[in-house]
Amino acid sequence: MRLHRPLLSASAALVVSALGVAAHLHLPAGDSTGASERAATVRDAARAAIGQETLAPATPRATARPRPQLPARLPGLGPKTLAQVPADARQVLLVTGADRTSASSKAVLWQRVDGGWRPGAVWAAHNGYRGWTDEHYAGDLHSPIGVFGLTDAGGRLADPGTKLPYHHSGAFSVSGAGFEGEPLSGAFDYVLAINYNRQPGTSPMDGTHPLGANRGGGIWIHVDHGGPTHACVSLSKPHMRQLLRALEPADRPVVVMGDAASLTR
Template identity: 75%
Template sequence: MHLRRASLSVTAAVVVSTLGVAAYKYIPHDDSTTASGKDSVAARAAAGQPLPTPAAPRVTVQPRPEFPAKLPGLGPKTLAHVPENTRQILLVTGAGKHSASSKAVLWQRVDGRWHPGAVWAAHNGYRGWTDEHYAGDLRSPIGVFGLTDAGGRLADPGTKLPYHHSGAFSTNGTGLEDESLNGVFDYVIAINYNRQPGASPMDGTHPLGGNRGGGIWLHIDHGGPTHACVSLSRAHMKELLRALEPAGHPVVVMGDAASLAR
């Protein structure tokens, strides 16, 4: 018995690379897809011979979204705490572990890629940063915290976050370096450290206990260090409030550079 040898046609496709060098990619074609191939398949079937296995359909692999692994300055320990559905990250990087000065950048993920905003000057706790914050230690907590609730003494400037407008967002007196605190709570965003998300920034619920501090906000800068909050200029606070969206599951990633790089 003579077996008919299945013929295999080969098509050479020329692909020109960006360097101008031609490369060849060989793509095999099953003869069963041609008219003569169909006759060959019919003949095999009539002779009781095994039929060729049809080629598997091509599968288009969708590119995976770029996760925060490429955000500069963030190490694996920090990234592990960033929720996968987060599309907005306010990255606040302290100048040093004991410094009250920091920089803030709003990163937003669009079409699977992270895009940075402008760099904003900021202040943090008077004594810098800590991995374990306690009330009155004058240090800002290091970590990844949700941004779900806003409010202020002034009317909502156009945020999509729930906004609690109240005259209770007021303070007087001076800061730690004798600077005026007038108007610092005109706009605030609650940092979800030791608080109940979904409540007004004024809510006093402290799941970790009162001794672990609370009421830590993003608020308007007063030209000096804070007790534990992070402060931005009035213009940047308004810009941030208008940019944040609940659907983007925004978080603040905050701490000194060395700690965030872990």
């Protein structure tokens, strides 16, 4: 009796064919990269031959970026200064003078979040003509060093959208020239009272001086006019608007101000 060899199915034949291709494409020993690629090709051909779906290459899993670590304490401040920052203050405008006698400074609004402090943008600022002092007196042309509340605002222009009490009045006007001959017009378009020798909860125009008139007063954060101030801190008009809109009374905002060396005490 004559035995007949069973015929290969079409799919099996294709598998054999694919394996034949594998043998034909055999790369020299040591070429692991080529072998790996050829093996994948053969595997996909075999799967296709028997009707199985070819597996797509795995997509690399995106690695989540670690969240930046926020500082647990305000940078640049020493223990004496930090002790003056109220425990419930969650917004701090940090104004740092270049040195004790400089009228130029930098301002950063820090926000307390997630157990740390998140900084805002760095803004150029001006301060008193003769720099900074630990004990300010009327007319000394120094800005006072310390930590002061920020509770009241106002200006010649309408409220830009602050949540603080805002006193809108044409009385916020100034004329003449600054120490470097720059015009002062518009400097009080927006003002933010610094609670140095003043009664919080009143208009920045209020003249009450708890420490006495000789200790000065009316020290504000106001629109920069391009030069030193008598004792105030000044920011550009766009930055004044940003600051007024950002401050939240519930976050008990304060300003920490002084030259860099003094603030590290």
